[in-house]
Amino acid sequence: MNEMEGEVPLSGGRITPGVVRVGDTVRRPVAAGAPFVAELLQHLQKRGFTGAPRYLGLDSAGRDTFTYVPGWVPARFQQWNDDQVADAGALLRSFHEATRSSRLTGASPVVCHHDPGPNNVVFQQGRPAAFIDFDTAAPGDPLEDLGYMAWTWCVSSGAQAPPPRAQADHVRILARAYGLENSERGNLVEAVLDRQNRNALWWQQQLSSPEPRVAGREQILARIDWSRREHDHTAKHRAVFTKALR
Template sequence: MGMKAATGEEVALRGGRTTPGIVRVGDTVRRPRQANHRFVRHLLEHLAASGFDGVPRHLGQDEAGREIFSFIEGDVPDELGFISDDALHDAATLIRRFHDLGADLAAASQVGAEVICHNDLSPCNFVFRAEIPVAMIDFDATAPGTRAWDLGYAAWLWLDLGSTDVAPAAQRRRLDLFADAYGDIATPTILGATMERQETLAMEARRQGKRDMADWAMHCLHWTRRHAVDLE
């Protein structure tokens, strides 16, 4: 995720798909302030008070106005790829804990919200140790929402749905594993949300002129729709 930084020395973080300007300073991470920084701070403080160690701690801001977070040791992938069953299981249980602990904040923030959604639950936003996810990072898109909305995106990227490297039958088994590890949600519900997230990303990327991303999302959507019966 990044080489060790001496006290006061700024070292650009590697791994993941980082927001520009993120650096490590000693045992902290400094990030440019985002529009939702107050909400993120409130969420992380709430999770810390609940004893949840699967997210960084918010430590304030520095003299440059950047947000300060605790640094979590481990590796952050910079690309999607095949994830083991053990890692898939632990990712789902970690997401479930995150959702459950934020549910009361969600209810207080927005009518009808079930949980606080991370909204970008890619493996590239998780810290791994020994190839197992132990924490999630990057809360720039965090907002109240539904479990299915967050899980649909997570399942898409953790299973790499749309890749021709894994057969639909194998992906069905892995989807069931993911749903069972999370608990209290059916595979078809997650799959429906996955297709919604794929279509949404394709449209947003096209509006933003990100043609490669739009084409990739549409490819994934077409693959998922084509194999939906096998996946459910």
């Protein structure tokens, strides 16, 4: 059996097509930011950060190859318990600290994942254990990632979501587990709103992108509407979230 015959398609991420598992490795088409991602993952390995795959180079088909991180990747956003939210915050802080003061950060404090939602996290024994899909990784401010994580792990406008006060409690747990300084906590709600706005804008831009797009037109429109609903929900309950973070 050759390498191609042993490929198992992987789902979980919502953007990158063509990701497959081959044995204990993951293969994926080379993306525009591949050199940065390769250097980042090699740097994380040297720093002893275990919450990411290792980069193994190119395979015979010219695809990037990474170690396979065993576990479960959620296919959709959902409700998480206190321990899961806290573990996510601690994992993000460990990632950021592993990049701090490296040449990869450029003029920024850290390297951000920029998409640390549950759909890009591997769970092991029910707990967040590792980030995957570093395509959007780039130098940035920690609040860019923490704002996105607070949104996608804690905040929801869905009809079945917990009440805003319970969501705010989870945002507080996340900020505490991350170790966000008290002086920075007042900026976290603004960071959530900013990421929701940016998400709507990103999907809006996809409507004018050439084919093939990352999703169909109806799916893109649905994600724009969802991002805007999430922003409206967060803005409406801003005082509740802000109070919980004091």
